[in-house]
Amino acid sequence: xxxxxxxxxxxxxxxxxxxxxxxxxxxxxxxxxxxxxxxxxxxxxxxxxxxxxxxxxxxxxxxxxxxxxxxxxxxxxxxxxxxxxxxxxxxxxxxxxxxxxxxxxxxxxxxxxxxxxxxxxxxxxxxxxxxxxxxxxxxxxxxxxxxxxxxxxxxxxxxxxxxxxxxxxxxxxxxxxxxxxxxxxxxxxxxxxxxxxxxxxxxxxxxxxxxxxxxxxxxxxxxxxxxxxxxxxxxxxxxxxxxxxxxxxxxxxxxxxxxxxxxxxxxxxxxxxxxxxxxxxxxxxxxxxxxxxxxxxxxxxxxxxxxxxxxxxxxxxxxxxxxxxxx
Amino acid sequence: xxxxxxxxxxxxxxxxxxxxxxxxxxxxxxxxxxxxxxxxxxxxxxxxxxxxxxxxxxxxxxxxxxxxxxxxxxxxxxxxxxxxxxxxxxxxxxxxxxxxxxxxxxxxxxxxxxxxxxxxxxxxxxxxxxxxxxxxxxxxxxxxxxxxxxxxxxxxxxxxxxxxxxxxxxxxxxxxxxxxxxxxxxxxxxxxxxxxxxxxxxxxxxxxxxxxxxxxxxxxxxxxxxxxxxxxxxxxxxxxxxxxxxxxxxxxxxxx
Numbered sequence: 001x002x003x004x005x006x007x008x009x010x011x012x013x014x015x016x017x018x019x020x021x022x023x024x025x026x027x028x029x030x031x032x033x034x035x036x037x038x039x040x041x042x043x044x045x046x047x048x049x050x051x052x053x054x055x056x057x058x059x060x061x062x063x064x065x066x067x068x069x070x071x072x073x074x075x076x077x078x079x080x081x082x083x084x085x086x087x088x089x090x091x092x093x094x095x096x097x098x099x100x101x102x103x104x105x106x107x108x109x110x111x112x113x114x115x116x117x118x119x120x121x122x123x124x125x126x127x128x129x130x131x132x133x134x135x136x137x138x139x140x141x142x143x144x145x146x147x148x149x150x151x152x153x154x155x156x157x158x159x160x161x162x163x164x165x166x167x168x169x170x171x172x173x174x175x176x177x178x179x180x181x182x183x184x185x186x187x188x189x190x191x192x193x194x195x196x197x198x199x200x201x202x203x204x205x206x207x208x209x210x211x212x213x214x215x216x217x218x219x220x221x222x223x224x225x226x227x228x229x230x231x232x233x234x235x236x237x238x239x240x241x242x243x244x245x246x247x248x249x250x251x252x253x254x255x256x257x258x259x260x261x262x263x264x265x266x267x268x269x270x271x272x273x274x275x276x277x278x279x280x281x282x283x284x285x286x287x288x289x290x291x292x293x294x295x296x297x298x299x300x301x302x303x304x305x306x307x308x309x310x311x312x313x314x315x316x317x318x319x320x321x322x323x324x325x326x327x
Numbered sequence: 328x329x330x331x332x333x334x335x336x337x338x339x340x341x342x343x344x345x346x347x348x349x350x351x352x353x354x355x356x357x358x359x360x361x362x363x364x365x366x367x368x369x370x371x372x373x374x375x376x377x378x379x380x381x382x383x384x385x386x387x388x389x390x391x392x393x394x395x396x397x398x399x400x401x402x403x404x405x406x407x408x409x410x411x412x413x414x415x416x417x418x419x420x421x422x423x424x425x426x427x428x429x430x431x432x433x434x435x436x437x438x439x440x441x442x443x444x445x446x447x448x449x450x451x452x453x454x455x456x457x458x459x460x461x462x463x464x465x466x467x468x469x470x471x472x473x474x475x476x477x478x479x480x481x482x483x484x485x486x487x488x489x490x491x492x493x494x495x496x497x498x499x500x501x502x503x504x505x506x507x508x509x510x511x512x513x514x515x516x517x518x519x520x521x522x523x524x525x526x527x528x529x530x531x532x533x534x535x536x537x538x539x540x541x542x543x544x545x546x547x548x549x550x551x552x553x554x555x556x557x558x559x560x561x562x563x564x565x566x567x568x569x570x571x572x573x574x575x576x577x578x579x580x581x582x583x
Contacts, residue, residue, distance in 0.1 A: 080409035212420055215467070216407035221378050223471070224396030224424040269410035269451070 004273055007266050011280035015062065018287035022058040023050060025294045056186045061290045062283040063189070064181070064249045067196050067241035069282020070275055072256025074203045077210035077271030078234040079139040082264075085257035086242040089142060089235065090149030094125025095246035096177055097153040100160050103172050114176070115191045115247040122243025125149050130235065142235065179250035179305025181290050188248045195244040200279070202237030206230055207272030214271065252305045254312025255282050261319050328398065328474035328506055329354045330375065334383035337367075337374045344370045345381070346530035352508060354474070357501035359521030360510040361541075363551055366527040368510040369404060372477045376401055387475075396424030400471040402478040406460050411451035414444060414463050421470030430472070438469035441496055443489065458484050465493060476500065478509040482516060494520035514555065518542060518566035526550060542566060 024035045028049045038046040039055070071086040078084075086092065098121020099114050107113035132145035157177075164170045209230045212220040221227055245252070259281040260274055267273035286304070289311065293302040330352040337345040345367045352358055360368045374381035376399060377388035387395050400421070408417065418439055422431045439445045442462040447455065452463060461484050468476065476497070482490040490513070497507040498520050511517040517524055518538035526534040526541050528550045534541045539557065547555050547568075554572050557564040 208423065212423055214409045214412060215417075215420060215464070216403060216405055216409075218373075218378060218403040218405070219401070219407070221392065222376060222396065222399075222401035222403070223421070224393040226392050264410070268416055269412045270416060271410070 004267060004277075007263075008276055008280060011277060011284060014284045015280055015287065018284055018291065019058050019062065021291050022061060022287050023054050025291050026054055027298060052185070053183075056184050056189050057181050057290070058287070059189050060181050060184050060192070060248060061287045063192060063196055064245040064252065065255060065283035065286030066279040067199065067245040067282070068252065068255035068286070069259040069278040069280070070200060070203050071238040071242050072282070073260040073271070073274045073278035074206055074210065074234050075238055075256070076260050077213065077274070078206070078230070079143065080213065081139070082261060083257070084143075085253075086238055087150070087251075087253060087256070089146035089238065090125050090129055090153060091122050091239045091242045092246045092251050093150040093153035093157075094128075095119070095122040095243050096251055097121045097157050097160075098124070099176055099247070099250075100157050100173050103176060104160050104164060104166070104169050106169070112187050112191050115188060118247035119191075119195065119243055121153070122239060122246065125153060126236065126239040126243070128152075129239075142231070175303065176250050177305075178303035179252040179308070180301075180303045181249055181286075182301060182304075184248065192244040192248045195240045199237045199239070199241030199244065202233045203241065204275060206233040206237065207275050210234075210271035210275075250303075250305060252286070252308055254308050254316065255285055258312050258315055258319070259285055261316075330386055330399075330475060330506060330508070332371075332375055332383070332385050335371065335374050335385060336382040337370050337379060338382075343530050345374055347383070348527075348530075348532050350525065350532065350535075352506055354506055355501050355504045356506055356523055357498050357521050358506075358508045359517035359524045359538075360508060360527065361512070361514060361517055361524055362510075362527035365529075367530040368527055369479050370530075371527065372401070372479060372508065372510065376477060393424055396471070396473075398473055399475040399477060400468045400473040402465060402468045402476075402481055404479040404483075406457070406464055406484075408452045408460065408464075411453040413448070414450050414452055414455070415439070415448040417452050417463060418444075418466045418470050421467040424471065434470045434472050438466040441469055442466040443492065458486060458489065461485055462489060462493075469496075474505050476505065476507045476509075478507070480512065481509050482511065482513065490516060514542065514568055515566045518557075538566065539564075548572070 023039060024032060028046060034046065035050060038044060039050040041047055042051045068086055075084040075086060075088065076082055095118040099118040102114050102117030107117060128149050129145045132148060161170055161173060209225045212223045212225050217227060260278045263277045263281050264274055267277055289307050290304055293304055293307045296302060332348055332350040335345055335348045336343055348371055362368050373379045375385045375387060377385060377395065387399055390398065415435065418435050419431065422434060439448065442465050444463050444466055447459060452460060455463065465481055468478065482493050485493065494516055497509060500507055521538065523536065524538050524541040525532060526546065533550065534546055542555060544554055547553055548571060552571055553568050555566060555568045557566050
């Protein structure tokens, strides 16, 4: 639709502008022209900084944000609940458990050991949820399964911390779970990209069925929606995208919850039209937050997840207040 | 299009909620499915569509979901809408099974006009009254343009004039050769508009025929615990439901 094209166009322009800001923000200060020139040629220390440090960080911010926004929108559509978010089905918690075990075991010395361990954890979480929630169960089974998996992964993470003989590992774990995009390499991008892409494709294919599901499972099934297939698409798609995002960036909350909320009105509340908008919106939000952490406390490594929660929670409260007040 | 059910049985926890129902509905009929609460009307229609597992045979269960959606449209009893979708977009959801995109605009406009919801086109579905939402959801059903329509209590919650309009619309579809099966609690409406009534009780099909044949005093008392009669009026005979006759075995509610 024409109105959607305009919305998606302006969101894409916002993402592009924020990506540029992300490339130009950092301790090695560069002007707009010098920065673009260095990025283009890749020459000199500034070229290396831009190409090897800031470019992967920017690309990851876009990928992680898009994954979280898209997964949030798809899960809200599937569960027909505006309070659903990617963390709900337990993927973030089980990915975190994988990472925590890896850090504790000293795998963090290997370049991409932690992300791969986190992916393994996410995979285990998905298997458990699909097993728990059963084949024919609806949204409620999925939510309850997710709560159980989150609780289990959370308990095991706490157990690892509890019994950790190494205070440095415990410190690492604590920082990792806060979520950050600092010091990420192209290796991280390449680790996450294939799974994320697979997740995006699966979620994008679910769009039309999610529209029909707005009328309830029974009506959707009568209109030709294969509910079992839709459920697999959404759960596996969200798990792949969020699992990969958590593996490379740690736990980043609120994006998947707030972004679909903010954009729902602009797309006439239609789930399929919300998906691309939420992906772009998520990318913009994570980029903006990642620029903000570098601007606010450049010396102290303010964590992205902390920043997001600090901004996200008040925004969410405001949204609830507005909805309760009948806008 | 006709619908044929052979020995359809649905068990819940071992108990049959639909018990060996065999039913032939030829094309061009408007069948009213009547019976007390819990008689198995909804379950029968869901099983006929293949939405729930059942023993026995139905024409529709062999079809893939997408092909079935082009042959039969289903109006569930629950009037759900999860998101504040504009009315026109909601009605358009009925078009998803039809690959012909060029027919969409006409089908949507026609369905909305038939249900008198054109003026609500840009309103959000979550802000409508219950009866308005019910009409919008029936419009979604019509937009599917299927030869077979199954509707679960389509007129419940509508005002009298829209009840008449919906029943008249279904009767017209039947005259055009389409087939409509609707569960209805209002026996007067069912008797007035349906060519054929199918009476269910405790999962079984207990009577099937013209309204005057099915709505006999004995059956009414036995199945519904009420009595009733066809009363002659200038507009033809009208069926009225009456309290059970004195001395009947039906339990009387205690005095408050």
